[in-house]
Amino acid sequence: MLDEVLSAFGFRNNNNIMAYGNGLINRTWLVSSEKGDFILQRVNDDVFSDPFIIAGNIESIGAWLEEHRPDAVFPRPLRSITGESLLYLEDKGYYRIYPFIKNSTTTDVVDTTGQAYEAARKFGEFTHILSGFPASRLGETIPDFHNLSLRYRAFREALQKGNPQRIANAAPLIDYLESASDIVSEYERITSDPDFRRRVTHHDTKISNVLFDSQWKGLCVIDLDTVMPGYFISDVGDMLRTYLSPVTEEESDLSKVMVRHTYFEAIVEGYLEEMRDELTPREKDAFVYAGEFMMYMQSLRFLTDHLNDDIYYGSRYEGHNYIRASNQATLLQRFREQSPLLKAIADKAGTRVIFSPQPGD
Numbered sequence: 001m002l003d004e005v006l007s008a009f010g011f012r013n014n015n016n017i018m019a020y021g022n023g024l025i026n027r028t029w030l031v032s033s034e035k036g037d038f039i040l041q042r043v044n045d046d047v048f049s050d051p052f053i054i055a056g057n058i059e060s061i062g063a064w065l066e067e068h069r070p071d072a073v074f075p076r077p078l079r080s081i082t083g084e085s086l087l088y089l090e091d092k093g094y095y096r097i098y099p100f101i102k103n104s105t106t107t108d109v110v111d112t113t114g115q116a117y118e119a120a121r122k123f124g125e126f127t128h129i130l131s132g133f134p135a136s137r138l139g140e141t142i143p144d145f146h147n148l149s150l151r152y153r154a155f156r157e158a159l160q161k162g163n164p165q166r167i168a169n170a171a172p173l174i175d176y177l178e179s180a181s182d183i184v185s186e187y188e189r190i191t192s193d194p195d196f197r198r199r200v201t202h203h204d205t206k207i208s209n210v211l212f213d214s215q216w217k218g219l220c221v222i223d224l225d226t227v228m229p230g231y232f233i234s235d236v237g238d239m240l241r242t243y244l245s246p247v248t249e250e251e252s253d254l255s256k257v258m259v260r261h262t263y264f265e266a267i268v269e270g271y272l273e274e275m276r277d278e279l280t281p282r283e284k285d286a287f288v289y290a291g292e293f294m295m296y297m298q299s300l301r302f303l304t305d306h307l308n309d310d311i312y313y314g315s316r317y318e319g320h321n322y323i324r325a326s327n328q329a330t331l332l333q334r335f336r337e338q339s340p341l342l343k344a345i346a347d348k349a350g351t352r353v354i355f356s357p358q359p360g361d
Contacts, residue, residue, distance in 0.1 A: 005040065005095045006031065008080050008087050021106075021208075026225070030100065037100035038078070042093050043086070043225070051094040053139035054225050055086035061200070061227070064133045072129055073220035075101060104211040104219055110243045112216075113266040119210045119243070120270030122218035123202055123235050128274040130200040135229040138200065142226060145203060146234045148187040148297050155304045162307030170322060173303060176329055180336075183296045186289060190231065195282035201230030205238040232275070232283055237294030239267050244291070245331055249298070252323045257330045259338055261345065264291075268349045276350065287346040288339050295335060299328035 003013055011033055020030040020039065027042040043051040055077075062076045077085040077096040087095045110116050144150045159167060159174065167174070190196045202209070203226035211219040242248075244263050247256045268287055272279075302325035305312045310321055335342070 001092060002029065002040065004092075005087060005089065006033075006097075008082075008089075009078055009097050010081050011035065031097070037102075039098040039100055040095065041098070042095055045094055048141055048225060050139075050141075051086060051088075054141050055096070057138045057141065057227055058224055059085060060137055061130065061133065061224075065129070068132060069129050073101075075099065075220065075222060101211055101219065103214060105214070106208050106211060106222075108208050110207045110263070113262050115207065115212075115216060116239070116243045116263050117266040117270035118212065118216065118218040119205070119207050120236075120239055120267040121273050122210050122221050123205050123239065124271040124274030126202060126221050127199050127232070127235065128278055131278055133200055135198055135200045138228055140228050142228075145226065145228070146230060146297065148184055148293060148300075151297050151300050151304070152181065152184045155300045158304045158307040162304075163309050166307050166309075166322075170303065170307065170325075173322075173326055173329055176333070177296070177300060177303065180296060180332065183289075183292050187293060190233070190286070190289075193282065195280045196231055196233075196286075197280070197283075198229045198231060199278075200227065201232065201234050202227055203230055203234050203238070205235045206242050232279060233286060233290035233293050236267065236271055236287060237290035237292075239271075240264065240291035240335075241294040241298060241328070241331070243267060244335070247327075249302075249324050249327050251327055254326060254330045257327055257334065259331070259334050259342075261338070261341065264342055265345050265349070268346050272349050284346075287349075288342050291335050291342075292332060292339075295328050295332035299325045299332060302328060 002017055003015075006015055007013070011031070014034070016032040017029050017040070019028070021028045025044045025047050027044075029040045031038045031040050043054065045051055048054060058076065062074055065072045065074050075098050077098050079085055080087050085096060089095070107115065110119070155177070202221060202224070204223060209223045210221055213219055244259050244267075245257050246260065247253075251257060272284075302313065302321045306315075306319070306321035306325060313321055313324075315321055
């Protein structure tokens with residue numbers, strides 16, 4: 001089947017194909033061919049209901065950058081023999097191929113403040129260089145993806161219609177999340193505030209979506225499926241959610257969940273390196289809130305799925321999504337406890353602290 005896909009893009013049959021990466025949504029392969037190395041992906045149309053919206057977004061951004069910022073590193077998919085950047089095969093799915101960027105590397109774990117700084121800088125740069133691109137031209141690949149009001153309503157509905165036993169057992173966590181609903185109120189104020197601008201936003205800023213060179217300097221951001229109009233709190237918030245703690249959302253030992261202040265500083269400094277002149281004063285004042293926003297929303301989403309018997313994320317073991325929700329709620333609680341210190345760090349950002357990207361530093 002993959003040979004049929006490759007043939008449609010002009011590849012011959014003598015290709016070496018192997019599974020590549022740890023992505024949870026799309027399936028990815030590394031293709032070594034006489035033309036060189038390439039990344040082949042099957043787009044998950046259970047998550048992305050219309051993959052052609054993704055293709056259109058990438059094409060629009062790529063064409064704009066080619067005209068206005070030809071120096072920008074922006075991987076674009078190959079064209080098929082018939083001129084398509086996204087190939088659909090009946091009953092087999094949606095496929096695309098990207099050139100493999102040589103001498104690049106990725107990581108699934110943030111090991112140093114330098115890596116956090118570089119990743120934040122590259123995500124900031126992505127939004128910055130597209131400041132002249134009309135974000136309204138982009139389609140929503142996942143409608144309401146970071147709509148916290150909608151996520152909170154779904155959570156409240158799960159409390160009425162979800163699994164009664166799970167609801168009873170999760171009472172302390174439910175109480176905590178309900179007590180933190182001021183985060184939803186602030187989100188609603190932000191979305192009605194003209195000082196918060198909708199820009200071209202990545203929406204999935206985990207560290208594995210940045211390519212680095214051999215010295216761990218950022219090259220570019222990748223995995224553009226969730227690029228849509230959005231608020232800066234989505235990108236900064238997701239970095240804070242996934243970089244600050246030394247353990248992931250899968251960790252069940254909640255004593256290991258913590259907030260690393262130096263990583264917070266690295267994220268703020270890196271993002272502002274590119275976005276300082278783009279953000280309004282009101283936006284700059286919301287760096288700490290950005291973390292609360294994403295930690296709270298992800299805890300809500302995990303717990304909602306747990307109460308609904310794991311119909312969205314699935315579950316590898318009993319209580320899996322409850323553990324994830326508890327992990328994120330714990331991170332939120334510790335983050336909020338330290339918010340005065342974090343706010344002070346954000347307020348003095350711009351001192352150009354040097355963060356070495358080298359592992360071990």
